[in-house]
Amino acid sequence: MEQFLTFFFEYKEAIFIIALSIFVGIEVISNVPAVLHTPLMSGANAISGVIIIGGIILVGHADLSKFSLDLVLGILALIFGTLNVVGGFAVTDRMLEMFKKKKK
Amino acid sequence: MLELSYLIAALLFVFGLKLLSHPETARRGNLWAAGGMGLAMITTLLLHKNSAGEGISITNIWIILCAIGVGAAIGWMVARKVKMTAMPQLVSLYNATGGGASMLVALLEYPAAMAGDIQSILVTVLGLIIGAVAFSGSLIAFGKLDGRVGDIMKPFMTYINLVLMVSTLALAVFIVISPNPPSEMMWAIYGLTALSLIYGVMFVMPIGGADMPVVISLLNSFTGIAAAMAGFIYNNQAMILGGILVGAAGMILTLLMCKAMNRSLINVIIGAFGGGGAALD
Incomplete structure (x- = not known):
C-alpha cells in the first residue's frame, strides 16, 4: 500500500491525465451514429x-x-x-x- | 509556451473527435484535429528541448522536413487516388504505419534507458509490444480486406497463440525486472520485437474477413495506447493525451461497432479461435 501511494504521488500528474483522457475519449464519441x-x-x-x-x-x-x-x-x-x-x-x-x- | 501549445493541440484533438461524431460537423472536426496535429508538430520542431536542454539543431530539421515531405506526399497521393471501395484497407494500412512508428521509436529509445529504471523500461517495452502487434496485425487486416490474405482457422492455432502470448509477456517481464543495463539486453529486446510481430499476425489470422472493421478499430485503439507509451518515454503531454484519447475512443468505438453487428467483442475475437487475444493490454 505504501509503495502504491509513493508511486501514485510520484506520477500523479500522468495518472490524472490518463484518467481524464479516458473519460473524455469515452464521453466524446458515445452517441455516434453507425x-x-x-x-x-x-x-x-x-x-x-x-x-x-x-x-x-x-x-x-x-x-x-x-x-x-x-x-x-x-x-x-x-x-x-x-x-x-x-x-x-x-x-x-x-x-x-x-x-x-x-x-x- | 511548449506546454501551452501542446494543450491547445490536445484540445483540438478532443473537439475534432467530438465534431467528427456528428454528421453535419464531421468534416470540420477532421480539419480541427488535423490542425491540432500540425500545431503539435511545429511546436515540437521549434520548441522541443531534450533533458540536457538542447533544442533540435538546424541540420536535423532539414532531414526531418525531407522525411515528412516524403511521407506526406505518398500519404496524400495514395489517399486521393485509391478507389472508394478500397478505403477500409487503406485505413488499416495507415494504422499499420502508426504502429510501426511506435515500435521503432520504442526500439530506438530502449538503449538510452538507465539500468534498473523500471518505470521507463516498462513504458518502452509496452510501447514496443503494442506497437508491433498493431503493425503486423493491421498489415494482415489490410491483406485480408484487399483479398491478398485468406482466413486460416485451425483449432491448434488457439494453443500457438496462447504460447506466443505467454512467452511474449514472460520475456517482457524479464526485460523490465532485469538489473542489467540495456546494452546487455539487446538480444532480448530484438526477440521481444520478433515475438510481438508474430503474435500480431497470429492474432488477426483466424478472424473472419467480415469482422475486419472491428479488428481494425481495436488495433487502432492499440496504436493510440502505443503512442501514449512513447509519450511517457519523452514525458510529452501531446503524445500522452492524444494517445490515450484514441485508445479510449477506439475501444468504445470497437464496442459500438460490435453492438451494431449484434455481436460481442469476445465473440468476434474468441469466437474465431477460442481464447486469450483480447487480454493483450
Whole structure:
C-alpha cells in the first residue's frame, strides 16, 4: 500500500491525465451514429499518428556525423508517422466528402 | 509556451473527435484535429528541448522536413487516388504505419534507458509490444480486406497463440525486472520485437474477413495506447493525451461497432479461435 501511494504521488500528474483522457475519449464519441463509425475510426487513426512527435524528437537529436542503422530506422519511423497522419486525415476527409454528397 | 501549445493541440484533438461524431460537423472536426496535429508538430520542431536542454539543431530539421515531405506526399497521393471501395484497407494500412512508428521509436529509445529504471523500461517495452502487434496485425487486416490474405482457422492455432502470448509477456517481464543495463539486453529486446510481430499476425489470422472493421478499430485503439507509451518515454503531454484519447475512443468505438453487428467483442475475437487475444493490454 505504501509503495502504491509513493508511486501514485510520484506520477500523479500522468495518472490524472490518463484518467481524464479516458473519460473524455469515452464521453466524446458515445452517441455516434453507425454511418459515422468508419470515418470516426479513420479520424481517430490519424490522431494516433501523434507518434510522429516521437519521430521528430528521435531524428532531431540523432548524431548525423556518422551513418548508422539507428538513423535510418529513425527516419523510417518519421516517414511511417507522417503516412499515418497525412494519409489518415486525407482518407477521412475523402470519406466525409462522399458522405456529404450522398446526403444531397 | 511548449506546454501551452501542446494543450491547445490536445484540445483540438478532443473537439475534432467530438465534431467528427456528428454528421453535419464531421468534416470540420477532421480539419480541427488535423490542425491540432500540425500545431503539435511545429511546436515540437521549434520548441522541443531534450533533458540536457538542447533544442533540435538546424541540420536535423532539414532531414526531418525531407522525411515528412516524403511521407506526406505518398500519404496524400495514395489517399486521393485509391478507389472508394478500397478505403477500409487503406485505413488499416495507415494504422499499420502508426504502429510501426511506435515500435521503432520504442526500439530506438530502449538503449538510452538507465539500468534498473523500471518505470521507463516498462513504458518502452509496452510501447514496443503494442506497437508491433498493431503493425503486423493491421498489415494482415489490410491483406485480408484487399483479398491478398485468406482466413486460416485451425483449432491448434488457439494453443500457438496462447504460447506466443505467454512467452511474449514472460520475456517482457524479464526485460523490465532485469538489473542489467540495456546494452546487455539487446538480444532480448530484438526477440521481444520478433515475438510481438508474430503474435500480431497470429492474432488477426483466424478472424473472419467480415469482422475486419472491428479488428481494425481495436488495433487502432492499440496504436493510440502505443503512442501514449512513447509519450511517457519523452514525458510529452501531446503524445500522452492524444494517445490515450484514441485508445479510449477506439475501444468504445470497437464496442459500438460490435453492438451494431449484434455481436460481442469476445465473440468476434474468441469466437474465431477460442481464447486469450483480447487480454493483450
